[in-house]
Amino acid sequence: MVGHVVVIGAGVYGAAVAAGLASRGALVTVVEAGAPAGGTSSATFSWTNSCGKQPRSYHDLSVAGMLAHRRLAARVPHGDWYHEGGNLEWAATADGVDRLRRKVATVLEYGYAARWLTRAEVLALEPDLDPTALPADEVAYFPREGWVEPTRLVGHLLATALSRGARLLRDxxxxxLDIDRTAAVRLTSGKRLTADAVVNCAGPHATRIAALAGLDLPMRNTLGVLIYTSPVPVTVSRVVHAPDVHLRPDGGGRLLLHTSEVDAAATVSRGRTQVDQGAVDAVLSAGRDLYPGLRDATVESVRVGERPIPADGLPVLGRVADLPAFHFAVSHSGATLSVHAGDLVAAEVLGENHDDTLGPFRYERFLPALSAS
Ligand SMILES: Cc1cc2nc3c(=O)[nH]c(=O)nc-3n(C[C@H](O)[C@H](O)[C@H](O)COP(=O)(O)OP(=O)(O)OC[C@H]3O[C@@H](n4cnc5c(N)ncnc54)[C@H](O)[C@@H]3O)c2cc1C
Known part of the structure; x- marks a missing residue:
């Protein structure tokens, strides 16, 4: 019988796990090294999707994650952190078009909502786009995708947990960690907590927490650069993946811009992260080419987030077979997955069996590779 659970980390995963545990009657302590939502969950593109995710089990988990967002936002008055406006994507090269066609064919086979739009249909959805930036047809549209405001989501989930008796220890x-059948947890402040279970929701720092429990969790985290504009009088109502820039609204008239290439502009030297200004300007310029109304937009802030990516790219979720008091809730795509996956992990901590869903995402898949190396 699990009574007290320590949740390590208060990003989207820690908040979702804590809400799931507290809602089921567990006594919960969330321990956060800094501020809630102060880690990756405050520097993310937070596009909710399962667009091209493989294998099928990961796709299905992501679709369930999207559904969980829709349900949660519908249930909560003022749950307007969730924006299901869809996603537009097109390509500029023959290879790119081929890849997009294959992606659309695969997701349609999986029963995922996707269709092709013409330029005129896209302009009906996004009237401020420059028509000359669009192909005449073959713009892929994924209507059930969208984006979340992760900080507000964390706020809601933590408030849910706290209102059901959870405790938050921040900073x-x-x-x-001393883990056996139960757990002893020591904090920087010298505080010592005892618990029946611990859940590792430390995002990019999950390897360190795993090591405290004697486990080797291989991760290949990467940095991502996010560019936030000043408020602009331009209509952008959904996620847009154009060949040279990805963007979405970010509230208050601001837009959030990203490209895969700009991530390389972040460098870390002596613990300080810097981003090359030329690369940031190039992304804003690509945004202006797409939406001429961005002419007067300036860069209001640039954030660098660290993607928590387990070595094989897939989530690490649920119990550890040899260490029943230790659980994982760690993944990339956590903005999409965490509400659903965090709840599954919480349920499992309290004794519910979710082997079918969590089976492909168990920590143990890393063990043969680790012991062979
Ligand atoms: C550039 C970028 C773009 C992304 N785009 C998307 C996207 O479009 N869609 C999507 O679904 N996902 C996306 N992601 C991924 C997603 O944002 C993350 O998977 C998610 O935010 C991870 O949440 P988390 O709670 O695991 O980690 P975090 O938010 O980092 O939370 C972990 C918390 O643990 C705390 N912590 C660490 N160590 C300790 C310790 N020893 N003791 C106590 N607390 C500790 C940290 O302070 C932190 O607050 C993106 C990420 C990045 C960086």
Whole structure:
């Protein structure tokens, strides 16, 4: 019988796990090294999707994640952190068009909502787009995708947990763990907590927490650069993946811009992260080519987030077979997955069996590779 659970980290995963646990009656302590939603969950594109995710089990988990967002937002008055406006995507090269066709064919086979739009149909959805920036047809549209405001989502989930008796210890990090059938957790402040279970929701720092429990969690985290504009009087109502820039609204008239290439502009030297200004300007310029109304937009802020990516790219979720008091809730795409996956992990901590869903995402898949190396 699990009574007290320590959740390590208060990003989207920690908040979702804490809400799931507290809603089922568990006594929960969330320990956060800094501020809630102060990690990757505050520097993310947070596009909710399962667009091209493989294998099928990961696709299905992501679709369930999208559905969980829709349900949660519908249930909560003022749950307007969730924006299901769809996603537009097109390509500029023959290879790119081929890849997009294959992606659309695969997701349609999976029963995922996708269709092709003409330029005129796209302009009916996004009237401020420059028509000359669009192909005449073959713009892929994924109507059930969208984006979330992760900080507000974390706020809601934590408030849910706290209203059901959970406790939040912030600005205090977990520095030591002693795990067997139960757990002892030591914090920077010197506080010592005892618990029946611990859930590792430390995002990009999950490897460190796993190591405290004697586990080797291989991760290949990457940095991502996000560019936030000043408020602009331009209508952008959905996620847009154009060949030279990805963007979405970010509230208050601001837009969030990203490209895969701009990520390389972030460098870390002596613990300081810097971003090359020329690369940032190039992304804004690509945004202006797409939406001429962005002419007067300026860059209001640039954030660098660290993607928590387990070594094989797939989530690590649920119990550890040899360490029943230790659980994982770690993944990339956490903005999409966390509400659903966090709830599954919480349920499992409290004894519900979710082997079918969580089976492909267990920590143990790393063990043969680790012991062979
Ligand atoms: C550039 C970028 C773009 C992205 N785009 C998308 C996207 O479009 N769609 C999508 O679904 N996902 C996207 N992601 C991924 C998604 O944002 C992450 O998967 C998600 O935010 C991870 O949440 P988390 O709660 O696991 O981690 P975090 O938000 O980092 O939370 C972990 C928390 O643990 C705390 N912590 C760490 N160590 C300790 C310790 N020792 N003791 C106590 N607390 C500790 C940290 O302070 C932190 O607050 C993107 C990420 C990036 C960086």
């Amino acid at each position: 205090d990090a977990v520095v030591d």
